[in-house]
Amino acid sequence: MTPLLNATNSLKNVEAKVVVYDKKIKFLDQLKITHNSDIFIGMHGAGLTHLLFLPDWAAVFELYNCDDVHCYYDLSRLRGVKYWTWKKEELVIPEKEGIHPTLGTPHKKFTNYSFDVTEFIRIVKQMIEYVRRHPQFVEEQRKLRRQIKAEL
Template identity: 70%
Template structure:
């Protein structure tokens, strides 16, 4: 993803080590938010209005974060081509190890398909009228700032 033009990629580990206010700030300043299924995806509530969220794999809980994204008003993406997603082992529930559990499995995925979905998300964000308006406002503010420096 780092090779995509005009895209800044940041990997964030939302744990207790990262103060909650910093988590909110990072999320609110993200146009695209992606994660595998898990409680960290609830941060999508703090995304900007034009954002897109990518639940890389929904672990057979297909409506959970889709519904949250819909209620928040951000665009939801998830993996569609299941044959391009695989697990390297059987996941086990942490408190009931005798139970297989998709939410506790390590997954791999096809990089080409992943990038295709990310490009769709980038296109969605860049075409979103709210994003376009925000970018215009930021450019005007930058231009005003430069003009003020020139006048001084």
């Protein structure tokens, strides 16, 4: 994850961080973190359900949908946030074939992957552009600037 995180943080006016939603973070704090995220990136899995708590202008990037194409696309659509997923499968590199814990057979959802950094950043830049042009984001930025001026 470090190469992707470093590449993202090298973009102008972008702050990216890795958050592990587990029992160490209170659920209310998880919701606050999510609600204050403009772009939400994650692997296919239950953690992506946090997209329900994103702001209206947010964008979701399901890094790899593991051939379950509609799951988080549909949830994003129902929530009203923009969805992206990895399209160029040849740029997704499985590290080792994952084995389903119950079935004992190979399964994409239990495999670790590496991703092409250039392609990742290309997609993230599209998402940044989408968020920055979203009318609700623009309005919230105006409100924030007015609030900051009023406090000075």
